[in-house]
Amino acid sequence: MKPIRYFLLLSSVIAFLLTSCTTTNNEVVVYTSVDQVFSEPVLKEFEKRTGIKVKTVFDTEETKSTGVLNRLIAERNNPQSDVFWSGDPMRADVLKQRGITEAYRSPAASGISEVFIDNDYNWIGFSSRARVLLINTNLVKPQDIPSSILDLTNEKYKGKFTVANPLFGTTSFHIAAIFAALGDEKATQFMEDLKKNGVVISSSNGDVKKKVATGEVQMGLTDTDDANEAVKEGAPVKAIFLDQNGFGNLIVPNTVSLIKNSQNSENGKKLIDFLLSVETEKMLAESCAQMPLHKGVPVPSTVPSLDNIVPMKVNYAEVAQKSEQIKEYLKQWARQ
């Protein structure tokens, strides 16, 4: 075959590629920072039930959600996405503060506590995770398990615990919640004490899970879905809810927001209704042990109930704003 024929062949392939990217009206575009392994089955189920084609841009906390959040901010003047499904309220609030989302009062949110709903309905929470202390049961004796996050400053845990980089993901939200709960002065002291006690900073919550599961460190702060994965993999680990006799354990709901001036907002609303439904909460409970916010959702026995956890009493919007305020401090803290 002569080179010119190779050229024509490749050109045909490229032309095919370019023309194959057609769009249809019956679609919805969703950007999500929830891990693909959990979010994709839910979105496929929506597609199956409604016949609406779902086009997704996936991201993950491992990438610090840089992809979708920066895309949403950069696309502000010409939004490509209809819906943002976030793994935590903080990112949803960042978008709200920048005027990227709009209010949508979904009827499916009727059974969800107002604590988990933005005052202006720019985001609505559903299926929640919790921040937990994951311990390696081979390395930590029952009597040595901390009961409060503040215990981690104790000398006996020196160099034995890890947290993910507090600038990113649910860890940043967790630290901001601690600042909101304790006040700036006490929280700063706590952070400094953690540092003095040799805290190991991991690249992500997934990395925390891995370090604890492999015994590289004895314990680490992560999310219930990571903890659940470690258990499913057969690692010798256990998730501990902290501060059950104190200021409570942080609960981190997923959130969903409608993007302002989006191209398929009606389909976007349908997707939001589906995500906020009992069915979705049931699916997420089964796949990644997320705790439903609706009452009475049937869940596997391994999924903890919110009724049995003392939650940290926080105003999610305020925590999100606190997180913005303390970022510069956290950047310095993480580098020390």
Place this chain on the structure above:
Amino acid sequence: MGKTINIKTILLLVAGLFSAAIVLPLGALLFGTISGQASEVVNNITSIFHGDVLQSIGNSLIISTAVSILSVLLGCCFAFLFSKANLPFSKALRLLLLLPFLLPSYVICVAWNDVWLFADVHRNLIYSLPAVVFILTTIYTPLAAFIIQAGLKNINAGMEEAGMMITSYKEVFIKIVLPLLRPALFSSFILIFILSLSEFAVPSFLSVPVFVTEIFTQFSAFYNYSLAATQSLILTAICLLLLFPERKFLTNEYFFPFGKKAFRFRMYELRNKSVPLVLAMLYLFFTVLVPVAFLAFQTFSVAKTSLLDIVIMLLPSLKDSLLIAVAGAFIVTLFGFIFSWLTAQYKLKFLQTILLFVFAVPAIVTGVSLIFFYNTPSLSFIYSSILIILIAFSTRFLFIAVKIISDNLRQIPVSYTEAAKMMGARSFYIFRKISLPLLGEALFTSFFIILIFCLNELSTVIMVYPPGTSLLPVTIFTRTANAPQHIVSGMSLVALMFTLVILLCMLFGKKVLFNQQWRESR
């Protein structure tokens, strides 16, 4: 004559439009940064002199310099053993050496981290600057070996033989081979320096603060685009500084020498084959086989793992990745060729400087600039289709293609084209009948290298890939967070095998294509 002018004009127009497509987004972002409020610009620039930022710049420079030097040294040894010495099993060893280069860097990094933890290496050693240097060196050594090997193959045997008649090979190597190899050594150094300076995944995973992680933090945690873009300018300036020595010492020499144009090639008989063979095998065992074997071990240590299931899971990504990477490599090579030809015709050397500038900008900044520029109603047809990925590939890799092809274009003896001109041949006819066939191997090499880069590109693509598209590196990366370890390792193995199969198909294709061309020419 009219036809010639028209074709040249069309090519110039096409190249101009294409340049605008890849340069304008970055130019607009960076111009917006430096033309903002004076106080903000000053603050952004002075922030660079903050202790932490200076430390991260220092770390970046140390890592890039060390990785470049080590990779070039090791690459030089391998290139010599593989192409000048009659080392046994050299084809198999060459393929083995290439493996780390075929996988995304974060996969290699995670594999190494697991190996070291398994071997109970102290964590202070794992999460350290030397560990970053080690991993990046294993990744970039194949690239250096590849470039230097091509350089060695281009040395005319006559020169070495003339030297050997009067002195030892040691002298010949120092006085003849090394100076002739200088462009290949220097070009691999520059390329690896820039690639490791822009590397994010490995230092980030091993918690080593580098300048790119600093820029990334400004983007992802602070959403401070202007500061991140200003910092990117500094990074780019560092890369551009590298051009000065290139301009000073290598003005008329070849950056990527490929092909054996009119030269006889000399091989050497090793007196003692076993020592270099054992050393090469030890290196390959410890730096290539161990992490890959560990991935395999993690995959198959869980009884329920089926590689076929993983392949089925990744099938949409494999298909999309292959098609888009082939399209990307084709377009980048095609425009690399057009740019090279225009550069040679019109002496447009500044084009390469602009392309180096574009190449040196961190991938994340490139991604954001593409969003800002293309996400408008009038350009939505680009932004919402795979065209945006092809532009991203071109922005990232056109510099490499132009370097490969333009240096080979310069290698074509002027006498060939002059003889054709004297016979009355028109420029386009000369180009079609002489330049193009002689560039065949360079075009193939460019396509081959760019294809591998396109298959593994993550940082820019994750910012711009259209909803609904499924690309392999993005799929693996986004599934890594919560998929079980054996699945993650299995996906990495599938990605490796996928790239290997493509590589072998291409090598087979090259053999068929160029042998056929050789027969036809006879």
